[in-house]
Every structure is written in structure tokens, then in C-alpha cells.
Amino acid sequence: MTRPTAAPSFAPVRGRGRPIAGVLAEALGDRPGARASAAAAAFAEALGWPLTREVRLRALTREGELIAEASAERWAAEVRALAPQILERVGARLGPGVALALDVRVAHRER
Numbered sequence: 001m002t003r004p005t006a007a008p009s010f011a012p013v014r015g016r017g018r019p020i021a022g023v024l025a026e027a028l029g030d031r032p033g034a035r036a037s038a039a040a041a042a043f044a045e046a047l048g049w050p051l052t053r054e055v056r057l058r059a060l061t062r063e064g065e066l067i068a069e070a071s072a073e074r075w076a077a078e079v080r081a082l083a084p085q086i087l088e089r090v091g092a093r094l095g096p097g098v099a100l101a102l103d104v105r106v107a108h109r110e111r
Contacts (some may be wrong), residue, residue, distance in 0.1 A: 040056075
């Protein structure tokens with residue numbers, strides 16, 4: 001008769017089961033000079049899929065305004081409607097007072 005073996009125990013892996021954007025936002029959040037990169041990662045995490053394919057963060061102003069660019073008006077409208085939740089999620093990742101407002105613009109593509 002064989003004896004059952006205990007399942008191996010693994011140390012928790014940082015980021016396991018989390019989107020890469022969240023891991024990046026956390027890793028970059030405390031680094032001086034990485035504010036824009038941390039904000040972009042936190043913004044992508046807050047948007048989720050598929051919005052991250054259609055909307056990207058262009059800037060984070062000193063006043064705490066996130067300036068985003070959408071590929072079409074329908075995506076911009078959706079992000080504007082979700083702005084309170086997005087700002088709350090970005091603020092939770094980066095700290096209070098970092099993201100206070102969201103301005104979503106539509107990218108004009110050359111033909």
C-alpha cells in the first residue's frame with residue numbers, strides 16, 4: 001500500500017494570477033522618476049480588457065489629471081462613463097491625490 005504524499009507547498013509568487021499591468025504599477029509606484037510609467041500601468045489595469053486595446057494614457061499632469069486618448073468616440077464615451085471607477089482604481093494603486101480627474105480625447109488619424 002502506498003502512502004499519499006502531501007502536496008508540495010510553494011511560497012506565494014508575487015503577481016501570480018494578477019494582470020501584468022497591476023504588477024508593474026505596484027513595482028513602479030514608489031520609484032522616483034517612474035510616475036508616468038506607474039500611472040500608465042495603473043490606468044491599463046483599471047480599464048481592463050478590451051478597453052486597454054482602444055484607450056491609452058497620454059499624460060498625467062501635476063494637478064492630477066489623467067489625459068487619455070481613445071481610438072474612437074464610442075470608446076471615449078465608455079471611458080467617460082466609467083471615469084469615477086477608473087479614478088478610484090488608479091488612486092487605490094498609486095495613492096490618494098494622484099489621479100483626480102480624467103480627460104478622454106479621441107485620436108485623429110491621418111488618412
